[in-house]
Amino acid sequence: MENVNHTYQVLIIGGGPAGIATALTLHARGIRCCVVEALKTPIRKAGEAIPPNAKPLLKQLGILSLLEHEQHTVYYGNKSCWGTEMLEEKEFLADRLGHGFLLNRLFFEQQLQEVYQQTQQAFYKGYKLKKVVSDEAKVRAIVESNSETITLTGDFIIDATGKKASVCRHFQVEKEPLDAQFAITFNCKTTEKLPRQIIVEATENGWWYVAPYAENEVTMMLFTLKTLLPQKHHTEAFLQKEFHKTIHLSQILQKININNFKIVPAGTSCLPIPYGTQWLAVGDAAYSYDPISSYGITSALASGFYAGHAVADYVSGKQDAFLGYRYVVENAFSAYMEKLVNHYTIEKRWQQNHYWLHRLEFIKQDV
Numbered sequence: 001m002e003n004v005n006h007t008y009q010v011l012i013i014g015g016g017p018a019g020i021a022t023a024l025t026l027h028a029r030g031i032r033c034c035v036v037e038a039l040k041t042p043i044r045k046a047g048e049a050i051p052p053n054a055k056p057l058l059k060q061l062g063i064l065s066l067l068e069h070e071q072h073t074v075y076y077g078n079k080s081c082w083g084t085e086m087l088e089e090k091e092f093l094a095d096r097l098g099h100g101f102l103l104n105r106l107f108f109e110q111q112l113q114e115v116y117q118q119t120q121q122a123f124y125k126g127y128k129l130k131k132v133v134s135d136e137a138k139v140r141a142i143v144e145s146n147s148e149t150i151t152l153t154g155d156f157i158i159d160a161t162g163k164k165a166s167v168c169r170h171f172q173v174e175k176e177p178l179d180a181q182f183a184i185t186f187n188c189k190t191t192e193k194l195p196r197q198i199i200v201e202a203t204e205n206g207w208w209y210v211a212p213y214a215e216n217e218v219t220m221m222l223f224t225l226k227t228l229l230p231q232k233h234h235t236e237a238f239l240q241k242e243f244h245k246t247i248h249l250s251q252i253l254q255k256i257n258i259n260n261f262k263i264v265p266a267g268t269s270c271l272p273i274p275y276g277t278q279w280l281a282v283g284d285a286a287y288s289y290d291p292i293s294s295y296g297i298t299s300a301l302a303s304g305f306y307a308g309h310a311v312a313d314y315v316s317g318k319q320d321a322f323l324g325y326r327y328v329v330e331n332a333f334s335a336y337m338e339k340l341v342n343h344y345t346i347e348k349r350w351q352q353n354h355y356w357l358h359r360l361e362f363i364k365q366d367v
């Protein structure tokens with residue numbers, strides 16, 4: 001296999017929202033970087049809700065107009081049955097920032113990658129990170145596609161690989177999982193067109209999330225604990241049983257057809273410190289958020305933005321450039337934890353059930 005050398009100031013591993021936001025910011029600061037993305041073409045990832053308060057950041061990154069494409073829809077609020085049997089409504093219209101967005105997530109990832117490609121910076125699509133080696137002066141990433149292995153050399157490397165935090169692992173830094181929540185996700189046809197709202201409903205073994213996806217189709221997710229997940233061949237029956245325990249969703253949707261489902265980790269985790277001497281982590285690689293917060297994509301984009309500026313300062317010789325980055329991301333995580341604690345504390349109906357008991361234990365450890 002051929003082994004070629006390519007040199008950049010900054011290597012970014014991962015071409016999701018965090019990696020692309022970092023790359024766009026570095027490019028705007030005149031830093032020569034490259035992005036390495038394992039997938040040749042994006043796949044549909046879980047997560048699509050962008051709350052109204054993300055708009056100023058999207059504008060700052062120059063990507064707000066991407067969300068105005070007809071592939072994405074606006075949404076006007078949430079309905080939630082949480083801590084009470086009532087379905088309570090929160091409309092965004094009173095919010096000064098107006099509506100939020102429900103992304104066509106696959107299309108959004110394609111849009112972000114296209115915006116990056118317009119910068120003419122290098123994009124290694126279909127290349128997976130295999131190894132990171134570093135000496136005091138340089139860091140090298142060995143990346144591999146189906147047909148070749150390339151060594152990329154940089155002054156600095158960014159971990160934007162998502163939850164796996166693969167670059168950090170090469171520097172012997174591991175993320176700390178704070179809980180073991182998982183999601184079972186699937187799409188489902190509906191007989192009627194539903195309003196453009198997200199519906200959340202808590203049940204004894206976790207909580208449901210439903211968001212409009214297409215004209216007569218919704219995205220559904222059940223969040224529960226790893227220990228409560230059934231064996232794979234019993235998943236469909238488990239979902240049906242849990243669905244019929246809901247007070248409101250079972251009335252709104254009446255029945256659900258489950259074709260393809262995915263089971264994915266969906267808990268909170270964090271790095272002890274989001275950077276080292278030659279690396280820095282952004283997005284889910286640094287902090288993974290419980291999807292109840294709808295904060296993952298916004299946080300990925302925001303951390304990419306702040307990281308881009310910090311790394312640009314650092315490679316230009318500013319030694320304390322990362323302190324500001326650390327301050328911003330740690331504060332955001334603390335604010336999230338506080339809200340999470342408040343939110344899970346509200347639900348007291350099933351305090352002795354495994355899921356809610358675990359939720360409270362996780363919260364107690366943290367406060």
Ligand SMILES: Cc1cc2nc3c(=O)[nH]c(=O)nc-3n(C[C@H](O)[C@H](O)[C@H](O)COP(=O)(O)OP(=O)(O)OC[C@H]3O[C@@H](n4cnc5c(N)ncnc54)[C@H](O)[C@@H]3O)c2cc1C
Binds near residue numbers: 129289294
């Ligand atoms: C069930 C569920 C529901 C969610 N709902 C929401 C929601 O409603 N709203 C919200 O804001 N957030 C939500 N999220 C969270 C959100 O999807 C993530 O926070 C977001 O995708 C993080 O972006 P990222 O760029 O950090 O990581 P990712 O989007 O995971 O991107 C990482 C990229 O790195 C690439 N990569 C990985 N390893 C390598 C490697 N070794 N070499 C090269 N490339 C590699 C991957 O292919 C991927 O494209 C949800 C998450 C889950 C699990």
